[in-house]
Amino acid sequence: MAELVFFSGTMDCGKSTLALQMDHNHAARGREGLIFSRNDRAGSDRISSRLGLEALAHEVHDQTDLWAEVMSARSQGRPVDYVVCDEAQFYSTEHVEQLARLVDELEIDVFAFGITADFRTRLFPGSARLIELADRVEVLQVQSLCWCGARATHNARTVDGLMVVEGEQVVVGDTDSGAVVGYEVLCRRHHMRRMTEVTARARTTGEDSLL
Ligand SMILES: Nc1ncnc2c1ncn2[C@@H]1O[C@H](COP(=O)(O)OP(=O)(O)O)[C@@H](O)[C@H]1O
Numbered sequence: 001m002a003e004l005v006f007f008s009g010t011m012d013c014g015k016s017t018l019a020l021q022m023d024h025n026h027a028a029r030g031r032e033g034l035i036f037s038r039n040d041r042a043g044s045d046r047i048s049s050r051l052g053l054e055a056l057a058h059e060v061h062d063q064t065d066l067w068a069e070v071m072s073a074r075s076q077g078r079p080v081d082y083v084v085c086d087e088a089q090f091y092s093t094e095h096v097e098q099l100a101r102l103v104d105e106l107e108i109d110v111f112a113f114g115i116t117a118d119f120r121t122r123l124f125p126g127s128a129r130l131i132e133l134a135d136r137v138e139v140l141q142v143q144s145l146c147w148c149g150a151r152a153t154h155n156a157r158t159v160d161g162l163m164v165v166e167g168e169q170v171v172v173g174d175t176d177s178g179a180v181v182g183y184e185v186l187c188r189r190h191h192m193r194r195m196t197e198v199t200a201r202a203r204t205t206g207e208d209s210l211l
């Protein structure tokens with residue numbers, strides 16, 4: 001029986017790596033898949049992992065109809081046994097409903113990967129709909145860690161290392177890019193206290209005045 005599975009976790013916990021591994025393993029057994037992504041950090045039409053793996057993907061746009069994409073591939077003689085969807089937090093609720101329909105009406109396995117919540121701890125629309133509709137939600141086994149060593153459960157947006165709580169929900173970025181605006185994964189305790197690595201270091205070195 002086909003399934004809609006949502007593999008979820010914080011940023012930097014290995015979701016894109018797993019997406020590429022799942023595609024590889026299914027393809028190695030002769031199954032045919034389609035790969036989709038949206039707003040990957042490395043650019044359009046691809047899935048990239050921090051381990052260096054990268055693959056071509058169909059870019060999802062607001063107007064993309066995932067049901068129609070699969071029907072179109074099939075009408076061109078290309079079987080589709082499974083679909084991999086990365087950065088699924090950025091998909092719309094309609095996209096997720098199209099994915100559920102692929103599972104239920106065409107018996108296609110759908111493996112979706114994404115973060116659940118934004119920098120304000122609010123669910124992304126795509127992730128919320130996936131949690132509502134998925135047959136299974138899987139939390140990745142590899143844990144990303146807060147600077148304190150505890151399991152990271154939340155994503156913080158940072159400007160010059162300091163956590164911010166205002167801004168657009170979608171700002172494509174990385175956890176370790178050196179860019180002014182970036183992201184840091186934190187445990188809930190430190191997310192609630194807005195305590196990033198930079199903030200914590202300043203506190204221990206008595207440089208609180210910098211904060
Ligand atoms: N140099 C490295 N050596 C070993 N593992 C690494 C290295 N760089 C990144 N990783 C692994 O890759 C993970 C991030 O993978 P990625 O698929 O890009 O994450 P996500 O898609 O969840 O943001 C990290 O949690 C870490 O386990």
Ligand SMILES: Cc1cn([C@H]2C[C@H](O)[C@@H](COP(=O)(O)O)O2)c(=O)[nH]c1=O
Nearest residue numbers: 011012115118119155169170171172173
């Ligand atoms: C928390 C948060 C993240 N994003 C963006 C930043 C990245 O481009 C992706 C997550 O990618 P990853 O492969 O899981 O690291 O999401 C955002 O736009 N808004 C946010 O609040």
